[in-house]
Amino acid sequence: MDQDNRHTLGKVAQVTLLFWIAKIAATTLGETAGDAVTMSMKLGYLVGTVIFAALFLAAVAAQIAARRFRPALFWLVIIATTTVGTTLADFCDRSLGIGYAGGSTILVLLLAGSLAWWRLALGSVSIERIDTRKAEIFYWMTILFSQTLGTALGDWFSDPETGLGLGYQGGALAFGAALAVVGGLYFWTRVSRTALFWAAFILTRPLGATVGDFLDKPITSGGLALSRYSASAWLAAAIVAYILLIPQRAERLAPAD
Template identity: 40%
Template structure:
């Protein structure tokens, strides 16, 4: 081909993470909610305890990441499996600090804020971008997943600090974090704020939003929840995640076929 591939075609064909669409944000919030409720289900309802739950979920995450890095490009099923598992493990990181080591939530929030900032700093210093539209290499993807893990841990700590530590409740947390995400959306689309900053800010905030929604649904009314329970909440949200992930996968496959057809047409034009 005479001309290089257009940027959007390169992204569709080679990017190792999904395009950021409305469906992306829906499944992201659902996965964070599931991470909160499923961790509580294993830890408390099944009586596994934090140590066993962390060990099992950590092992599953490692296996999922190996599968993810073994793929040549974005695979919807593998990718979202990693997101759900990393959501659970990120939740457990904060829970272990709080419940096992006795670290206060405001301290955990500060720690993960600093660690995430350092991660972004190293990532930018090495790659000169934090954009998720150019995750074409294994190194960039490694930075991406490390950042994702710390966003989940930070979001858990911040969400628990607001809802439980300050005693403001799960409904207040849900409203607060929804409003903050709304502010970011307005900044991005109305005032053209930096797209990379807005993405990561929203990504961090969807974690405490999802956690607040999960706790609001699953916890007992006496604790400020609706009493649905962790089992039902986890199963329903996992089912929706599977359905939306399947939709995203089919959409990506269609886009890849269209991009491949464009490349073939361009080759025919060059040959002529």
């Protein structure tokens, strides 16, 4: 391993309960902000995807180039992945006509392929092993696929017209229950912590997607019809407050084999 790529501490946030709360807030922000650009501004899914993809590439390049954990930069990349994930999933599902089931299937395969490639290349997909630039690239690529998949899953389960029809509240409860199961497995079993981390990371995205849709979709569709701009502003303010007021720590790296 190159000495320049070795870190005593990792460059990703330590996983705690507050991390997961912030992650859900960030994914909800991704949904409302993505919808604000593509729907409220009427720019469309393709233009929205191009805008947020550019933001993501700039943010992730800065994150990878950074020599230590920078909380604001880390959460900016998380938000960027969830906004581009929102618009990209909507573009595939709706503009390309693939549908929720087709889009979710493709994204499941891409996510599984990303994790498999990462495991084959570096031997581990644990966040305690993100100690090289190559590992960081795999990490963020996998997160991008998981965020995009989460959007497609959230829409598929909750959409009252073209999805499974659980509604936004029903979808949020379903994904919240799935997360509770993952939490139970973490506390009361010896299931792989790495597997549980990625399961929780994937599930928080559709939870955020359904909550975001519940906030800004029309009342006739089961939402609260709140302004996408104001909802996004409040969520962004909450995340900024979290970064500024709550001590941020980097994930510790596992000892080298």
